[in-house]
Amino acid sequence: MTQKKSSKPAQTAADLIVRNLEAHGVDHIVGIPGAKIDRLFEALEDSPIRTIVARHEQNAVFMAGGIGRLTGKAGVAIATSGPGVSNLTTGLATATSEGDPVLTIGGAVGRADLLKLTHQSMDTVSMLRPVTKYSAEIGAPAATSEVIANAFRAAETPRQGGAFVSVPMDVLNSEITEDYPVMGNRNAVKDGPAPEDVIKEAAAALKKAKKPVVLLGMKASRPENADAIRAFLKKTNLPVVGTYQAAGTVSKDLVSRFGGRVGLFHNQYGDYLLDEADLVVAIGYNPIEYDPCLWNRKSARPIINIDVVPAQLDNAFNPEIELIGSIALTMQHLTRETGALTSGAALDKILEVYRASQNNAFAKAKSSQQGMLHPLEIIKVMEDFVAQDITICLDMGSFHIWHARFLEVFRARQMLISNGQQTMGVALPWAMSASLLNPAQKVISVSGDGSFMMSSMDLETAVRLKSNLIHIIWVDQHFNMVRIQEEKKYGRDAAVAFGPIDFAAFARSFGAKGINVNSVESLKAALREGMETQGPVVIAVPVDYIDNPALMNPLPELAK
Incomplete structure (x- = not known):
């Protein structure tokens, strides 16, 4: 860190932005500076907000998204003009589609140069509008507080998502000559429950149903x-x-009433529960999580939708009753109205078979290759280490399906998954955010060897932050989720293979602890060592994906 000035210069729009960020309760900001935005980073030097320098703008917004998902308040990321801002795109698309509140602030060339062919001139406001809830430019110092406040409001109100604010360099550097107001969280919108008459209608429908099933979504x-x-x-x-x-x-x-997690492929016992149901109660569900046409094959069957916003209608998702408002308050009212219900022997039988099948899958799981581990062998070992206070952050790949179907967690937001955009590279940045928010607790993140390399440069940031995390890499030298789908469709794979990396040596080169394992016992030992280590630990596990085709196959017990 550079030496701070002893005398405070004149207040600029950058200082006003910082005051607004403070008023909104921002504790951490992640970003990468540049000439068009460096005044804002300079202003942050005099703020209690902690500034974290990332190694890639995409990871910066992933970290902000992780903060947003875990706290419900917008995480903040900052990038410089041109490619600095364009690198925010994937993170903002992920946040907006998956309901994570994020505010990003980007530098821009001076207003006189916005339409010129000059270095890093780019219409970033238009570029990011499709992947955000709010995208605007601060056109004058007087608009600073208004734009920042509206960006926060858009990011944090239902459905939550990404917001972007562009600040031309000359605006950022402009001196503030008037006492413009700072707008904090005092105007936060609070939802009430759904209307009482609609809650009574839903309760009556539930009491009438013979085989109702609850479907929980991301907001649940x-x-x-x-x-x-x-x-x-x-x-x-x-x-x-x-x-x-x-x-x-x-x-x-x-x-005992839980039928498992569903998504991607219609072949889980939870799918068969939904198939059998004569009424489905969808709570906090967004169709981007799991296509309605896959789980709702009875178009005439009634659906009760409980959410913060009305449903985006689909041929296969056209709710008969919608309870719109605070989910928590609505559920409290509905619980009082409903009372105990029955769901029928057919649904109970599916629940019994599901639980038995889970136990059987773990009992049979064994690698066919020496020095490699079956996915369920890894997950079984992990279960012994995943306490209630440990957060799990999953990247995207076939490994995330194994985790989603078989790793049990019982704390809300204990396991973070990208299931909207299915974005690769999120696990390590999310884990860093979880560690920032709760440094005393260990975090476990999981990637494939393909997805890890999409954010691996910020392992240095994790080392610098002393992030209390264990990152497990499932190694098979393929983009495996793509591979299994290609093999299913075409009978062969294409363009999915890549070369080997010594991940333990790679981790050590960043200053992290790196461990390669090749057996169940060595994985247990590595996790024990990781739990006792302060700072990042990377564990590389060679995986035998011999049973991956089963991820897409129909279940023989209930195949139709």
């Missing part, structure tokens, strides 16, 4: 929503299924 796993949903499930005793992003909503005492 917000902690305040999860508490209310658990109370509803305890009182009604209904079978419940979750999407991948609903992980952790169902508590351990409700596990």
